[in-house]
Amino acid sequence: MKRKKGYFSISAVAKMFSVHQQTIRLYEKEGLINPKRSSGNTRLFSEEDVDRLEEVIYLTHKLGINLAGVEMILKLQKQIKKMQTDMNALFKKLQKELSDESEMHKQIIKEAANKISEVKKRKKVALSPENVLKNLE
Amino acid sequence: MKRKKGYFSISAVAKMFSVHQQTIRLYEKEGLINPKRSSGNTRLFSEEDVDRLEEVIYLTHKLGINLAGVEMILKLQKQIKKMQTDMNALFKKLQKELSDESEMHKQIIKEAANKISEVKKRKKVALSPENVLKNLE
Known part of the structure; x- marks a missing residue:
């Protein structure tokens, strides 16, 4: 699932946590995650971004906490x-x-x-x- | 608004923060506040309970955070x-x-x-x- 230079794409990350890409885009819009972008404007998730996203998903999906x-x-x-x-x-x-x-x-x-x-x-x-x-x- | 022995009643506290008594009872049911009871089973809010309730109301009403x-x-x-x-x-x-x-x-x-x-x-x-x-x- 890994992309060049150790970054993950949004589709790889969505599959990883079984969530919709739209959910991830919402978290980004709300400022909860902040993946950088490639020169072609594709989201690039670092290991750190993935860890943070995992925490956000845990808090929202498992504990039912709002944004x-x-x-x-x-x-x-x-x-x-x-x-x-x-x-x-x-x-x-x-x-x-x-x-x-x-x-x-x-x-x-x-x-x-x-x-x-x-x-x-x-x-x-x-x-x-x-x-x-x-x-x- | 103070009651005997430095405690506040639920009605005094509800007035203090302009919330419904029902809201306060819900917070208690959810375990967010834990006022003690008098021998007649009336809720007794200490200064500490009031401070905690104030924080809960701030987080829910002002910041829109769920319970x-x-x-x-x-x-x-x-x-x-x-x-x-x-x-x-x-x-x-x-x-x-x-x-x-x-x-x-x-x-x-x-x-x-x-x-x-x-x-x-x-x-x-x-x-x-x-x-x-x-x-x-």
């Missing part, structure tokens, strides 16, 4: 999808910040420990018999 | 509200974790600085002429 309802539902579903994407991005960002902060924190502890042991070592050297004598010269 | 659509829209709106609440809670929690981590980090730097200056001070005391002589005794 005004479908329009709002598609908007709300888009909003939910965006919120989920934003939430994931925010979560990842904050996780990275926490892990960076924790890494910096470990580094500071390590540096402080090194500094303390270095100062202690220098103190030992300074107090060695040779140095004590040198201090008296 | 099947309204049902799904209310569910999606509830989901969006829950996601917003969850997102805020997550955001606050992670902000607190970041600020706690940062506080701990400052505390460690402070303690390390104190420790280093304390060790340096002890080294100075150890190298004072009195102590150097004592070391030789």
Whole structure:
């Protein structure tokens, strides 16, 4: 059923979902789907258009929701999808910040420990018999 | 228009939105609103029931959405509200974790600085002429 360049024709899509081409044209007129057109003005349905059409058909034919309802539902579903994407991005960002902060924190502890042991070592050297004598010269 | 204990009667609510009581009863039958009942079986509309009814009337009367659509829209709106609440809670929690981590980090730097200056001070005391002589005794 596939047409060149991975697009589907309106007749292929109508067969796919057992609906009239007129129904699909109505959904397009109502702005629920928006397939692009070929240079010869033929509708070209991408995979995404087909998925969206499938959702519209499910809402209208299976759930009995009218087109005004479908329009709002598609908007709300888009909003939910965006919120989920934003939430994931925010979560990842904050996780990275926490892990960076924790890494910096470990580094500071390590540096402080090194500094303390270095100062202690220098103190030992300074107090060695040779140095004590040198201090008296 | 208010009735005892902050509830509204069906007639008050019908007047409030200029709809028939029958319309409100239909919405209740379809499960879109669920006002509780008094001991005498009278419908009692809380502020929340009134808000929900207002939303149902807006979707049906203003946007022309049918009841099947309204049902799904209310569910999606509830989901969006829950996601917003969850997102805020997550955001606050992670902000607190970041600020706690940062506080701990400052505390460690402070303690390390104190420790280093304390060790340096002890080294100075150890190298004072009195102590150097004592070391030789």
